[in-house]
Amino acid sequence: MSYEVKPVGYVRSCFKEKFAIPRQPLLAPAAQGCIELLAPFDQPETVIGLEGISHIWVIFIFHKTLESAPRLKVRPPRLGGNKSIGVFASRATHRANGIGQSAVRLDRVEAGRLWISGIDLLDGTPVLDIKPYVPYADSLPDAHNALAEHAPKLLAVSWQQPAFLLAQEHAQRLQQPVIELIEQCLAQDPRPAYQQPTAERIYGVQFWDVQVRWRYLTLEQIEVVEVCLA
Ligand code: SAM
Structure with missing residues (x-):
């Protein structure tokens, strides 16, 4: 069985190439862009209520790293690029269905356009869906990840x-x-x-x-x- 998905919009981003994009969202608050919504989602109805929401989840396609054969293991750059782990233990761009997700700040809302910052998204990224960040459910203070316990040390x-x-x-x-x-x-x-x-x-x-x-x-x-x- 397969399912068809279509973009609801595209990201316009400060990042014109993959190199030097932060490896996760919100690491560079000055990284700005917008989501340009496509018809019929460019109508004012789709963004009603978003004005009271500070962050959104952007569900997108890693359109520049899509591959025909799925990888089962990946070598995350964060682990030095020489240790491989299961694809489901990683946020690597090479993954089943090439789907990414980023929680980003929502700075401004207009019909057809969402202005966002703290992005880790390449210019032209197809957006599949947008959902509100829900602090009481999405923020998990007792969560841990042995592979990525802390943000990387800054240079x-x-x-x-x-x-x-x-x-x-x-x-x-x-x-x-x-x-x-x-x-x-x-x-x-x-x-x-x-x-x-x-x-x-x-x-x-x-x-x-x-x-x-x-x-x-x-x-x-x-x-x-x-x-x-x-
Ligand atoms: N936060 C997302 C996630 O967890 O699904 C993305 C994490 S991924 C490690 C972040 C990297 O994806 C960025 O550093 C950038 O190089 C790459 N990237 C961003 N947009 C992309 C796109 N449209 N196609 C391919 N790679 C992309």
Whole structure:
């Protein structure tokens, strides 16, 4: 038996590529975007009541990592990329049916558009459903996860002065918290854990229409070296 699902909308996101997207939602509060709803869900009726709700669950398709054969085990980057665990013990993008779920902040509601932040979603992500976060049921203070007990340790992020000034200009132009976005995402240590970067190796990623380049001064310290239009 199979079931057909159709998107109710698509995510417009600051993240234009998978690299450097935080590995879970709400780790980078400055990561903003919106869900553009499709007909018939773009009508005002569908969002009645959402104005009193601070967070929503976004159910979506990992459309850029869909595979024909399901994986039974995965190697999460968080475990260094060399330990495999069962797919159902992981939030990996390669999974049965390619379905993801993220609890994100709901900042503003309009008919046809939900403005969200703290996202870990790529631009163009198809959204299958949206549900309210229900604090008394969804927040579980006694829950534990031996594989991911704590949020990952943050790296220190510093700037070369010209890069910082350009990031300020782009923040002004885009009316977006570009500096916070860069700092929050890079502090998560985007590099694959098996890579041992030298101080000469330059990494890069696009946020909005801005290309950001950085290097590792040490394994705990990142320096942003360049910010320019992509
Ligand atoms: N919070 C979700 C979950 O638990 O289902 C996602 C967790 S998954 C580990 C987060 C990663 O998914 C991000 O770091 C990003 O690289 C990747 N990602 C986000 N949107 C995607 C998409 N549409 N297709 C493929 N990968 C995506």
